[in-house]
Amino acid sequence: MHITVVPASPKTGQAAIRALLADASNPIVRGVYRDLSRVPAEFRSNPRFEAVQGTVEDAATLDFSGSDAVFNITPPLYQEIEIDIVAHARQVSENVKAAVKKAESVRRLVLLTSVGAQYDHGTGEILTNHEAEVVLRDAAPEVVFVRASYFMENWATSLETLPAGYFFTTVTPVDRPLSMIAVQDIGSTCAAEALATGTSLPSNPHIFELHGPREYSSLDVQKAFEEVTGKSVEMRPVEKDGLDDFYAAVFPPKVAKEFTAMNKSFLEGGIMYEDPQPTGEKKYGKTELVEVVKQLLGA
Structure with a gap:
C-alpha cells in the first residue's frame, strides 16, 4: 500500500508517518514538505519513505499519483496577520481535493479535523476544520474525518513559565474535566484509518471523535506538572472575560x-x-497526560 501524508511536517503528520513506517504491513509512505530540510533524519533513512516538495497552498505542486490513501491535515496559521483563516482552509482543501481527483488511484482520504467541526458558527479557529470537512466530504470514494479533542501537547506553552514556578490555564473552572488526546495517539489512529483503505465504512464520510483515555481538568494538569518536576507549581487561571487580552498578547489581532x-x-x-x-461515535487513545508532560519536559 502507498500512503501520502500532506502536509508532513506538523507533529501529527510526523506521528502518523512514524506509525505507518512501524506497521507490519510495510506500506510505502510519501511525505509532502514545503521545505525538504525539515524532513527528520529518522524518515530519510527509511527505504520505504519518500519526501517530496509541495505545499497545499499551490495545487500544481501536489502529486498523489500512485497513492492508495491520503492523510490530510489542515495547517494551522498562528502568525499571519491579515489572512482570512477560514477562506485559507477552504482554498487549501480545494487544492487537496483537486489533487486527489487528479491522481485517480486514491481510494481513501483521511482528514484530521476537530471536535466541534460540525458547527458552522461560534467556534472560532475550529471553523477552519468545518470548512475542510465541507470541501472534502466527497473527495474520494472513502472519506474518514477524525475529530480530535484538545491536544495534550497544547500545554507545551507552559514550558516558558514553568521555570518560574507557574503556568496559565484557559480551561476554567479549573476542576472542570475536558477531553484531551496525545499527538502520538492521533498519529497512530489516523495511520490505522489510512491502512484500512478498501474496507467497508459504517458511513461515508465516516466521522468519529478521538478522545484520550479519560478527561482531565486544569487541576489534573497542575498535578502532572508537579509530579514530573517534583516541585510545587502555581496555576494562574485566565477567566472567560480575560481571554481577549490573554490571546492578544500572544497572537496577531485576527488570529487572537x-x-x-x-x-x-x-x-x-x-x-x-x-x-x-x-x-456520536467516539474512539479513545491510550496515552495519559502525565506521559505527555514527561515528554514535553524531557523527563
Whole structure:
C-alpha cells in the first residue's frame, strides 16, 4: 500500500508517518514538505519513505499519483496577520481535493479535523476544520474525518513559565474535566484509518471523535506538572472575560480573535459546551497526560 501524508511536517503528520513506517504491513509512505530540510533524519533513512516538495497552498505542486490513501491535515496559521483563516482552509482543501481527483488511484482520504467541526458558527479557529470537512466530504470514494479533542501537547506553552514556578490555564473552572488526546495517539489512529483503505465504512464520510483515555481538568494538569518536576507549581487561571487580552498578547489581532472565540466555545455558554449536534461515535487513545508532560519536559 502507498500512503501520502500532506502536509508532513506538523507533529501529527510526523506521528502518523512514524506509525505507518512501524506497521507490519510495510506500506510505502510519501511525505509532502514545503521545505525538504525539515524532513527528520529518522524518515530519510527509511527505504520505504519518500519526501517530496509541495505545499497545499499551490495545487500544481501536489502529486498523489500512485497513492492508495491520503492523510490530510489542515495547517494551522498562528502568525499571519491579515489572512482570512477560514477562506485559507477552504482554498487549501480545494487544492487537496483537486489533487486527489487528479491522481485517480486514491481510494481513501483521511482528514484530521476537530471536535466541534460540525458547527458552522461560534467556534472560532475550529471553523477552519468545518470548512475542510465541507470541501472534502466527497473527495474520494472513502472519506474518514477524525475529530480530535484538545491536544495534550497544547500545554507545551507552559514550558516558558514553568521555570518560574507557574503556568496559565484557559480551561476554567479549573476542576472542570475536558477531553484531551496525545499527538502520538492521533498519529497512530489516523495511520490505522489510512491502512484500512478498501474496507467497508459504517458511513461515508465516516466521522468519529478521538478522545484520550479519560478527561482531565486544569487541576489534573497542575498535578502532572508537579509530579514530573517534583516541585510545587502555581496555576494562574485566565477567566472567560480575560481571554481577549490573554490571546492578544500572544497572537496577531485576527488570529487572537479566532482563538478567543474557540476557547469560549467550550466554556459554559459556548456551543461546544452545550453540544446540540453531538458527533456520536467516539474512539479513545491510550496515552495519559502525565506521559505527555514527561515528554514535553524531557523527563
